[in-house]
Amino acid sequence: MATPTLPAELSDATSDERSLRRFLHGLPGVDQVGVEQRAASLGTRSIKKGAKLQAIDTAISMVDLTTLEGADTHGKVRALAAKARRPDPERPDTPRVAAVCVYPDLVATAVESLAGTDIGVASVATAFPSGRSSREVKLADVALAVRSGATEVDMVIDRGAFLEGRYGRVFDEIQAVKAACGDAHLKVILETGELATYDNVRRASWLALLAGGDFIKTSTGKVSPAATLPVTHVMLQAVRDWYTATGELRGVKPAGGIRTTKDAIRYLVAVHEVAGPDWLTPSLFRFGASSLLNDLLLQRRTQLDGHYSGPDYVTVD
Amino acid sequence: MSTWEYAPAPESREIANLKPSYRPFIGGEFVDGSGEPLKSVNPATEEVLAEVGTASASDVDAAVKAARKAYDKTWRRMPGTERAKYLFRIARLIQERSRELAVLETLDNGKPIKESRDADVPTAAAHFFYHAGWADKLEYAGFGPDPQPLGVAGQIIPWNFPLLMLAWKIAPALATGNTVVLKPAETTPLTALVFAEICQQADLPPGVVNIVPGAGDIGAELVNHAGIDKIAFTGSTDVGKLIQRSVAGTPKRLTLELGGKAANVVFDDAPLDQAVEGIVNGIFYNQGHVCCAGSRLLAQESVVDELLEKLRYRVSTLRLGDPLDKNTDIGAINSAEQLTKIRELTESGVAEGAERWTSPCPLPERGFFFAPTVFSNVEQSMRIAREEIFGPVLSVLTFRTPAEAVAKANNTPYGLSAGIWTEKGSRILWMANRLRAGVVWANTFNRFDPTAPFGGYQESGFGREGGRTGLEGYLDV
Numbered sequence: 001m002a003t004p005t006l007p008a009e010l011s012d013a014t015s016d017e018r019s020l021r022r023f024l025h026g027l028p029g030v031d032q033v034g035v036e037q038r039a040a041s042l043g044t045r046s047i048k049k050g051a052k053l054q055a056i057d058t059a060i061s062m063v064d065l066t067t068l069e070g071a072d073t074h075g076k077v078r079a080l081a082a083k084a085r086r087p088d089p090e091r092p093d094t095p096r097v098a099a100v101c102v103y104p105d106l107v108a109t110a111v112e113s114l115a116g117t118d119i120g121v122a123s124v125a126t127a128f129p130s131g132r133s134s135r136e137v138k139l140a141d142v143a144l145a146v147r148s149g150a151t152e153v154d155m156v157i158d159r160g161a162f163l164e165g166r167y168g169r170v171f172d173e174i175q176a177v178k179a180a181c182g183d184a185h186l187k188v189i190l191e192t193g194e195l196a197t198y199d200n201v202r203r204a205s206w207l208a209l210l211a212g213g214d215f216i217k218t219s220t221g222k223v224s225p226a227a228t229l230p231v232t233h234v235m236l237q238a239v240r241d242w243y244t245a246t247g248e249l250r251g252v253k254p255a256g257g258i259r260t261t262k263d264a265i266r267y268l269v270a271v272h273e274v275a276g277p278d279w280l281t282p283s284l285f286r287f288g289a290s291s292l293l294n295d296l297l298l299q300r301r302t303q304l305d306g307h308y309s310g311p312d313y314v315t316v317d
Numbered sequence: 318m319s320t321w322e323y324a325p326a327p328e329s330r331e332i333a334n335l336k337p338s339y340r341p342f343i344g345g346e347f348v349d350g351s352g353e354p355l356k357s358v359n360p361a362t363e364e365v366l367a368e369v370g371t372a373s374a375s376d377v378d379a380a381v382k383a384a385r386k387a388y389d390k391t392w393r394r395m396p397g398t399e400r401a402k403y404l405f406r407i408a409r410l411i412q413e414r415s416r417e418l419a420v421l422e423t424l425d426n427g428k429p430i431k432e433s434r435d436a437d438v439p440t441a442a443a444h445f446f447y448h449a450g451w452a453d454k455l456e457y458a459g460f461g462p463d464p465q466p467l468g469v470a471g472q473i474i475p476w477n478f479p480l481l482m483l484a485w486k487i488a489p490a491l492a493t494g495n496t497v498v499l500k501p502a503e504t505t506p507l508t509a510l511v512f513a514e515i516c517q518q519a520d521l522p523p524g525v526v527n528i529v530p531g532a533g534d535i536g537a538e539l540v541n542h543a544g545i546d547k548i549a550f551t552g553s554t555d556v557g558k559l560i561q562r563s564v565a566g567t568p569k570r571l572t573l574e575l576g577g578k579a580a581n582v583v584f585d586d587a588p589l590d591q592a593v594e595g596i597v598n599g600i601f602y603n604q605g606h607v608c609c610a611g612s613r614l615l616a617q618e619s620v621v622d623e624l625l626e627k628l629r630y631r632v633s634t635l636r637l638g639d640p641l642d643k644n645t646d647i648g649a650i651n652s653a654e655q656l657t658k659i660r661e662l663t664e665s666g667v668a669e670g671a672e673r674w675t676s677p678c679p680l681p682e683r684g685f686f687f688a689p690t691v692f693s694n695v696e697q698s699m700r701i702a703r704e705e706i707f708g709p710v711l712s713v714l715t716f717r718t719p720a721e722a723v724a725k726a727n728n729t730p731y732g733l734s735a736g737i738w739t740e741k742g743s744r745i746l747w748m749a750n751r752l753r754a755g756v757v758w759a760n761t762f763n764r765f766d767p768t769a770p771f772g773g774y775q776e777s778g779f780g781r782e783g784g785r786t787g788l789e790g791y792l793d794v
Contacts, residue, residue, distance in 0.1 A: 029740045031760050034591030044431060046326035046643035054321060237590050244626070272321055273634050280321055 014210050017168035024167055030198035030234055039229040045269045053303045056296050057095050059264040062282045064122055066101040066290050074109045077102055079317045081113030088297045098282040099152055104141055107148035122152035129220035131156040142180040154187040159194045167207055174211035187253055188213035192231045193223040201231055205238035215251040226256025236275040255288025261299040326643045328430045333421040340370040341530055342513035344383035345523025350376050352531055357507055360427035361640050361649040361684040369506050372529035374538045380527035381544040384469040384496040387524030393466055393494045397453030404449035406519040411442040418508055422480055423640045425507040427649030428603050430641050440765060441484035447767035448492035458785055464792040466494030467570055468546030471539040475552045476502035476651050477606040482551050483509050485782050493791040498527045500539055504652050506530040545569060554776045572780025572790045576705040577733030580726035581611035585620040587738035593627045599762040601689050604650055605709040609734035611762050614713045615722055621715050625693060629674055632689050637678045650685040659687050659708035666692050666701040723751045732774025736762045
């Protein structure tokens, strides 16, 4: 069930398990030393003054404000939603975040709390974070999220099947989830920390794009390492290559471990220079994060006020 | 976001501690040279940075005599452990003054501050640290039980890596017990003269290091001086040939590190995105003013279109402009003369029928700048495939088989470096055994380390610098 708009060589790639395998293994390799060197060197860009403020505002608007704990409560989700609507209550011109990201059973609460805004409600699903359950359970999980009003679904791929080389199984599952999403946007979590090699990250990225994922996402945040700059480089390159091949823009979401404004700006520089300026929008790039937002708010105030204000001046939610 | 322009992020030029005038350094003192003073120009703005006193023939003679005296009286007699202390001290002082040296280098040379800050200066310090370690271990270096220094070394360095080339020359010479008279390039003498201050700070015995700024005539004086035991030259092949003629029939030792026209060979199974990075780094690093630059891209025909598409996009993201800006990737061409040469060769490429693509990046109104340029459909017979351009201009040729890649890569009078891009390890080894180049990089390019010997084949010169092998050029073996 390949997307009809795909060029022939891409739709052929998904015609059967063997073609898919041949296609993924035919992708150019990723040289570890090279990609890490490039990521480190782009990491030295110096973003100052107006460019910095613009980056901070953009980063805020790209945050998927996330809580994914066993201890999550309705109260916690309501607090998060309030934060999403007004990240900095004393500065109403602060951009809103892109979405709030919760477990499926809390989606209804998030939807209710965000009613009347354009802030998305993202739900993890498919037996997040391990993905170790039956197809039925995973799809039921997605159905719960969508039925409750989630506008975005963050699924996890079956890393076990991927590492076994059963790419067709992973592909079919992504397609099935995509179908179950309906109008909801699908973000496909690769869990790059478990894929281990950059070659695997590239293959999994293409697999998710071929299967119809709107976004490719690095991590669940439950596995270390979570998002890293070089991994995000490989994924940004994949969406750029996808665009070159198909003319379609797909998004990237690094998640986990991005805590400071400095980190966020390094990611934006990578988006800007690896994928291209077109990707500098919340519809094509997101940060999966929780503590990042407060640092962005603090740095935003520092830029506007000319001095640092301290952690007690932003809300702890 | 609409468009995201990086705000200017210039490093402060105050850090360079620029002085109105600089003077030659002879016998441990800064002296008024009796040559005609030269003006060092910032190639990014065309403004005069400082006046630099130059040496005359008599100053060269004084410098060689000072070096000889220091050699006989102190340096050659000093135990290696003591020489090492001076070298370690110099290395630490380079680190302490690294920001000053980096900004000054960028002002004088035009290279981006991120390169002088992250590569030139730290690698220069690394060369002194590395060679300091050898000073008391020379009897274990494999050159016999008691290897002896040569005497006074005359060293002539180019303008592309002024401080780094100085370190490549002075560190091994001093570690092995030689004293030196060094002539920096006419257009980039400033960091060498700050290095002279560092020698004073380090209490280096007078005369061990002498710096004589000047043009080619002063280089010739140095080469022809009877008191010199060894000449080490890095620069153009033409001048290298002149030097070799001059020292023929004399007892002077000679090492030459000359031009190059390196091939970067990309196979169809290469990690393409990193190959693109390596190609960009190979030819656009330091505006292509690199003797080992990967100026010929040899791409396998089955992958050339995809590679070129990726390459052009990547090159269009390179940021050209103020070298002091921390976000600048491509700085200024070092001199008007070099810019003219690059333009002339580029025009010859167009005239000979190659397809020119130039990055659409805007050029500053003042200063010597040249936008990164990629020529495709280049044939072996064209000048841009054979002559060293020494600028940000890449010539793309194609090949069909590994044997053809080797034949084309080796089809040059030069032989300094080469790059191989493939995921297949056995092919890397097969290629490396057949490429006539002093350095062969695999899945990377332009990586330097003091422990790795560097040098060329044929018209790229002879002798090695760096590593254990590099010590041989300064020992009587």
